[in-house]
Amino acid sequence: MVAIRYEDIVKVPKALLHDHLDGGLRAATIVELAAEIGHELPTTDPEALGRWFVDAASSGSLERYLETFAHTVAVMQTAPALHRVAKECALDLAADGVVYAEVRFAPEQHLERDLTLDEVVEAVVAGFVEGSALAAEAGTPIRVGTLLTAMRHAARSQEIAELAVRHRDAGVVGFDIAGAEAGFPPTRHLDAFEYLQRENFHFTIHAGEAFGLPSIWQAIQWCGADRLGHGVRIVDDITPGPPPVLGRLAAYVRDKRIPLELCPSSNVQTGAAASIAEHPIGLLRDLRFRVTVNTDNRLMSGTSMSREMALLVEAFGYGWKELQWFTINAMKSAFIPFDERLAIIDEVIKPAYAKLVG
C-alpha cells in the first residue's frame, strides 16, 4: 500500500461534528484581542502562547483542561471579536480541507460586556457566513453549522435551548451541553431536552468522557441525545475478546447507530485515553460503531482535522478506505437535512475518495 501523505489528507474532503469555537482561536488573534481590552495573558508571543495552551491542557484532568478557556472566552465578549473569531474558524477549517463543520460554543459565556444572547449568536453566525464566503472565493468551499452549548454546571439550559430553536432557520443546527462531567449529570437539564424533542430539534450531549457509563446511559435513555460528544467510555461496557462481548448499553448504541464524536488528542490530554495507539477508536471501528473523528479544541490540542486523521493513520495503519468511512459516518450523522447531507456525500466526498480508494 502506498503511504498516505499528509498533504493529501489535507486536500481530501473531511467532515467535522465536534469542534469548539472558543477552543479553536488563532493564538495571534488572542494576543491582538487581549491587547485591545487589556486582558492579561500568560505570554504575548503567539507561538509561546500556542504552546502554553497545549501544555496547560495536558494535565490529565478535564477540569484543568477547561480552565484554559478563561483566556479565550475573555477575548470573545464583543460582537466584532465574536465575528472575527468565527470568520477565522471557518477559514482555518476550510484551508484544512474540511467541507462540512458543526462548530459549538456557549452563548451564556459571552455576556460579560453588554451583548444579549441573541446578539452573541447573530455575531457568530455572521462570522461563519463571511468566513465561508471567503473560503469559497479561495477555492475551498465549506458549510458551517452552529451548535449552541449550555454549560452543565449552570442553570440556563432551557433558555439556551429556546435560543437555539429561535435561530434554527438562521444558522443554528443543534444544541449541546458541555463542561465538567463528574457531578453534573445530563438529567439536570431534562426540561431542555424534552423541550427540544417537542420542537423536533437535534442535540448531542458531552457524555462518557470524564465519567463513564451512567452518563452515557442518561444521555441516551433519559435525555434522548441524537449523538454522543466523545462517548469513548462506552468501551467500559465491552468485555475484551476475542471475541469482544457487548453489554446491553454498548449493544444499544451500536444497534441504533448512535454516532460517537470521538476526539483522540483531546482524550489523551484529559486522561480518557493513555495514548493515540491505545485509544478505543481502534476497537470501536473494528466493531463498526458509528465512529466519527473530531478535533474538539484545535488550540488546546495544537491540532487540526487533518492532523487527527494523520495520527490515526500512523497509529492504526488506516488507509483512504477508513478515512472515507469516518468522513461519510460524520456526514450521515450531521444535523442538517437528509437531502443536503446526501448531496455532500454524493457530490463532494465520494468523488474525491474514489480517486484514492484502491
Ligand SMILES: O=c1[nH]cnc2c1ncn2[C@@H]1O[C@H](CO)[C@@H](O)[C@H]1O
Ligand atoms: O472536551 C470537552 N468536554 C467538556 N467540555 C468542554 C470540552 N471542550 C470544551 N468544553 C467546554 O465547552 C465550552 C463551550 O465551547 C468551553 O468554554 C469549555 O468550557
Ligand SMILES: [Zn+2]
Ligand atoms: Zn467537546
